[in-house]
Amino acid sequence: xxxxxxxxxxxxxxxxxxxxxxxxxxxxxxxxxxxxxxxxxxxxxxxxxxxxxxxxxxxxxxxxxxxxxxxxxxxxxxxxxxxxxxxxxxxxxxxxxxxxxxxxxxxxxxxxxxxxxxxxxxxxxxxxxxxxxxxxxxxxxxxxxxxxxxxxxxxx
Numbered sequence: 001x002x003x004x005x006x007x008x009x010x011x012x013x014x015x016x017x018x019x020x021x022x023x024x025x026x027x028x029x030x031x032x033x034x035x036x037x038x039x040x041x042x043x044x045x046x047x048x049x050x051x052x053x054x055x056x057x058x059x060x061x062x063x064x065x066x067x068x069x070x071x072x073x074x075x076x077x078x079x080x081x082x083x084x085x086x087x088x089x090x091x092x093x094x095x096x097x098x099x100x101x102x103x104x105x106x107x108x109x110x111x112x113x114x115x116x117x118x119x120x121x122x123x124x125x126x127x128x129x130x131x132x133x134x135x136x137x138x139x140x141x142x143x144x145x146x147x148x149x150x151x152x153x154x155x156x
């Protein structure tokens with residue numbers, strides 16, 4: 001792996017650790033750093049706020065939206081024509097979009113008899129707020145962790 005990429009990864013890990021630790025491990029300072037961050041239109045402000053607190057000048061760009069596709073209710077009806085072993089959620093928007101699609105399609109939510117598996121604590125919190133307690137949560141909170149959590153649910 002190129003050294004520049006390793007440096008970027010190391011810096012990203014430092015920022016992530018500083019922004020997600022309570023209390024932060026050490027003061028993080030980026031005085032005058034100009035940084036553009038591409039986020040979803042409804043993304044939380046955790047990273048930009050952390051960078052601003054460290055002295056960075058941050059411009060947030062709404063790079064993409066996470067709205068529910070118009071065809072989602074019909075696609076959900078079709079998907080439920082077959083048994084579903086588990087539902088995986090990789091973000092809060094996937095949970096809220098599924099709940100919205102179910103409501104528009106006249107389908108009960110949470111999906112009866114289907115265990116929910118979440119990628120992390122924020123997504124799990126959203127699922128609970130929607131009335132669906134996750135059967136499992138990924139640990140670590142990434143796609144390999146989610147796969148392991150699904151495997152755990154399916155082999156119980």
